[in-house]
Amino acid sequence: xxxxxxxxxxxxxxxxxxxxxxPATRYYQLxxxxxxxxxxxxxxxxxPLETDAGYDDERMVYRTTPxxxxxxxxxxxxxxxxxxxxxxxxQALERSGKFRAVVRDHVADxxxxxxxxxxxxxxxDTDRKHWNGRLVVELRLADARTGDVxxxxxxxxxxxxxAQSPEGLARALSVALGRISDRAAPAIADVAARQQAVHVxxxxxxxxxxxxx
Numbered sequence: 001x002x003x004x005x006x007x008x009x010x011x012x013x014x015x016x017x018x019x020x021x022x023p024a025t026r027y028y029q030l031x032x033x034x035x036x037x038x039x040x041x042x043x044x045x046x047x048p049l050e051t052d053a054g055y056d057d058e059r060m061v062y063r064t065t066p067x068x069x070x071x072x073x074x075x076x077x078x079x080x081x082x083x084x085x086x087x088x089x090x091q092a093l094e095r096s097g098k099f100r101a102v103v104r105d106h107v108a109d110x111x112x113x114x115x116x117x118x119x120x121x122x123x124x125d126t127d128r129k130h131w132n133g134r135l136v137v138e139l140r141l142a143d144a145r146t147g148d149v150x151x152x153x154x155x156x157x158x159x160x161x162x163a164q165s166p167e168g169l170a171r172a173l174s175v176a177l178g179r180i181s182d183r184a185a186p187a188i189a190d191v192a193a194r195q196q197a198v199h200v201x202x203x204x205x206x207x208x209x210x211x212x213x
Contacts, residue, residue, distance in 0.1 A: 022074075028060070028170040029078045032091045033178055040098045042192045043110040045144065046090055049082040049137075050117035056080065060166055062123035069122070075166035081121045085137060085177065089114075092181035098189035111195040112141045112150065114188060119154070123161070123169045131161040133172030139184055141191050145199065151191045155180040 055061055058080060059071035077084055094102045106113070119136035126132065140152040157176035161168040 025074045025076060026166065027076055027078045028166055030084050030088045030170060030174045030177060032088050032095070032174070032181075036095055039100050040189065042099050042189065042196060043107055044093060044099045044102045044188065044192060045106055045110045045113040046086060046093075046102055046104060047113055047115040049086045049115065051080065051082040052117065052119055055118060055121050056082070060123070060169060061121065062125060062169075064125045072166055081118045085118055085121070088174070088177050089181055092178065093185055093188070096181070096185040096189075098185050099192075106144070110144050111199055112188075112192045113144050114139065114141055116140050121173060124158070125164075131164045131168075132158045133161060133169050133176055134158045135173055135176045135180065137177075137180055139188075141188060141195075143195055150195060151187065153184065153187065155183060 054069050057071065058076040058078075059073065060075050060077060062070050062072065064070070079087075090102050090104075093099060103110070116137060116139040119138055120134055121136075122134050124132045124134045134156070135158075136154065136156045138152070138154045140149050142149050157179050159172040159176040161172045
C-alpha cells in the first residue's frame with residue numbers, strides 16, 4: 001500500500017480511537033475543455049449511461065494489479081461515473097460544432113439517440129513512479145424512430161497522472177475523455193446525418209403515397 005494512503009488510514013484509526021473525527025471526504029469531477037464552437041444542424045438525444053458493476057460507485061477506483069480493484073475511501077466522484085461521463089459528453093459534443101443541440105429528452109426532430117456504458121474508470125499504478133488514468137467507454141446510436149442500433153464503438157484511452165493524487169486522477173481522466181469525445185463526435189454526426197436523410201426520404205415517400213391523384 002502506498003505510503004500516503006497508509007498514513008491516512010493510520011491517522012483515521014488513531015483519530016477514531018482517540019474519539020476524534022474521521023478525515024473529510026473530498027469530491028471530484030471531470031472538467032471538459034472550455035470554449036463554444038459554431039452550431040451544426042442536427043439535434044442529438046443523449047440517454048443516461050450504464051456503468052459496469054465494479055465501477056458503479058462514487059468512490060474513486062485504483063488498481064495495482066490486473067486482478068484487484070481498490071477504492072479511495074475519502075476521495076469520491078461528485079456523482080456516479082455514468083452521470084459524470086454523460087455530463088461531460090453532453091458539453092463536449094455541444095462544443096464540437098457538429099450539433100445544433102444535445103438534449104436529454106426525446107424530441108421529434110432528433111434522428112438518433114446516443115447511449116452506452118462505462119466499462120472502466122480507474123487509476124492504474126504500474127509501479128511506484130508511473131500512474132495512469134484509464135477510461136473505457138462503449139457508445140452506441142439507436143434510430144430514434146425504430147430503436148434499432150445503427151452504430152456502436154468502444155473507446156479506450158489512458159493518460160499519465162502528473163501527480164499521484166485523486167485530483168491528478170480527475171485531471172488525467174478529463175484529458176482522456178476529451179480525446180474520446182473528439183474521436184467519437186465526427187462518427188456520431190455522420191451516422192446522425194445519414195439517419196436524418198433516411199427519415200426525410202421516408203416522410204417524402206409517405207407524403208407521395210397519400211397525395212391525391
